[in-house]
Amino acid sequence: MMHVGMAIILFLLAAILHLLYCRQTTAKGLQAKVFLVIVLGVLMFMEVLFIFIPFDPWGPAPTLRSGQALPLTATTIYLLLIPAYLIFYVTTDLLSPSKKILKILQTQGKADYNQLLSAIKADNMIEGRLQELIVSSCAYKRGWKFFLTPHGNKLLMIVKLYRWLCGRSMAG
Amino acid sequence: MDIFILQIGFGCFIVFFLLHVLLFRFLASEWILRSIQILFLLGLMINFWLSWGLEWEIVFLSCLIYGLSSFVYILCVFGPYETSVRLRVLSLLDSNQGKSLEEILDQYNSQSILEVRLSRLLGAQDIVYDGQFYYCSKKFNAFFLIDSIARWLNKFIQSRNL
Structure with a gap:
């Protein structure tokens, strides 16, 4: 369990370092790349520490002695915490339509279809998302038409693969 | 193990x-x-x-x-x-x-x-519909939980420029 405790503490340390960096920086954006650099640096430091704690991944099972080394479990938890943190972090910058609907209903108490529709329309979601696709080099505009870039086509291939796997079209 | x-x-x-x-x-x-x-x-x-x-x-x-x-x-x-x-x-x-x-x-x-x-x-029964209006059926759900954590994070890093 000591390894797991160390992994969680070191991950929290990496997250705090990232948040402190975000407070200080004047650079624009979510600074996700900075987080990845910090978190991978801390991961390397953690793995070096683990070398000094002996372990046997195959035994003994099925009982756990108090204090037994679990470096693989600890590393896995650390790696899974990285996208989990990024999800929460990216959410600070996003307002999804579902969250918007729930916020309106929570603050106003109730709303009819037309009120919700005008709130969604006011956000100009499609136009906004098209603009974001252009900024992130997934699409470009020629004349009044929008086209996919090679990067956008690669992303679309992944989407198509998942669609084939699930046998279901996107709801959006 | x-x-x-x-x-x-x-x-x-x-x-x-x-x-x-x-x-x-x-x-x-x-x-x-x-x-x-x-x-x-x-x-x-x-x-x-x-x-x-x-x-x-x-x-x-x-x-x-x-x-x-x-x-x-x-x-x-x-x-x-x-x-x-x-x-x-x-x-x-x-x-x-x-x-x-x-x-x-x-x-x-x-x-x-x-x-x-x-x-x-x-x-998901997060909202209900009475034929005219939609209401929130729960005071708290997964959306609000994620939103609360995100708001707390945002408060902490409020000085950043997005």
């Missing part, structure tokens, strides 16, 4: 994923959120069953690995595919001739965005 914990955690996640992929194609929008909750609980029960009688650390750690991997899958893969407006717009641009804004809006617009979300939220 290390491998044993990972086997249980990821084994349950694989069961969750396979059942999800099998069922996903047959479900209507209103059943999506509910089915994810049920499948997640089923995976958790299998996790408890496999680690039944073992020490609490094994149960806890395997559940943690299962929970985190399911969380990451739902919010990073399944969530964007099913709900992302950006990915839906991207898929609509899949044409050599390109698409104008009007052509995109003919296929996907504010009305379709709202209708699919209302159907999902009604199915």
